[in-house]
Amino acid sequence: MPKRLAVIGAAVLFAVAGCSDSGDESATLVTPAPSTAEDLAEQPAASAGGACILWDYDFIEQAIGIRFAVSAADQVEDTSTCVVQTLSGAWPDLSLSVVETTTANAEVFLDTRMPAKATKLTGLGRAGYRLNAKAAADHGPTVEIGWLSEAKQLQTVRFTFAKGASAADVKDMNAKLLDLAKALSTTNG
Structure with missing residues (x-):
């Protein structure tokens, strides 16, 4: 479970940081699959x-x-x-x-x-x-x-x-x- 949250967090971080080729003007935002309450550890x-x-x-x-x-x-x-x-x-x-x-x-x-x-x-x-x-x-x-x-x-x-x-x-x-x-x-x- 913690690995999944870490992967989701990393994907969002890279997407927000604008990681793309320097020549590519349009960065693509990666949206992780929605989680349910049961997927999250309280x-x-x-x-x-x-x-x-x-x-x-x-x-x-x-x-x-x-x-x-x-x-x-x-x-x-x-x-x-x-x-x-x-x-x-x-x-x-x-x-x-x-x-x-x-x-x-x-x-x-x-x-x-x-x-x-x-x-x-x-x-x-x-x-x-x-x-x-x-x-x-x-x-x-x-x-x-x-x-x-x-x-x-x-x-x-x-x-x-x-x-x-x-x-x-x-x-x-x-x-x-x-x-x-x-x-x-x-x-x-």
Whole structure:
């Protein structure tokens, strides 16, 4: 299985790099045969690095009831991020962002980090908020929960629905995402 993915990757790389005779002005793009979900070996979410090391697909599925299979991460200065998606499309997706440390207290967090239309949450870290946003042209509504953890980290989880999510779906995800945030929230100890 890994050899097949390596061959596909190499073929795409050579095609994109424009490997052709120097006299040939028209490079041919080689498109590998489509793969099915069964052809792909699921790599652990944590293998992407970044904030992905804080969760795995089973943990997420138990918390919110959706199975993800693809993860990507990034790190910029002291902020780590992770996004997980299904194999079936760009949405739904779930993202996590963690700022390693902050000097902000709860008051500063709520004054400067809480979006204008967000509602204040209690029982999550030192301070927290929830923001529900309406559907956009290419995806459904979003639910975002941000908080200042007891360990003075800024953490944010955001779930983006595929098109067609109902108000009941959003209400249900509010509770599930809060439970996920509580499970992820860091403490002093």
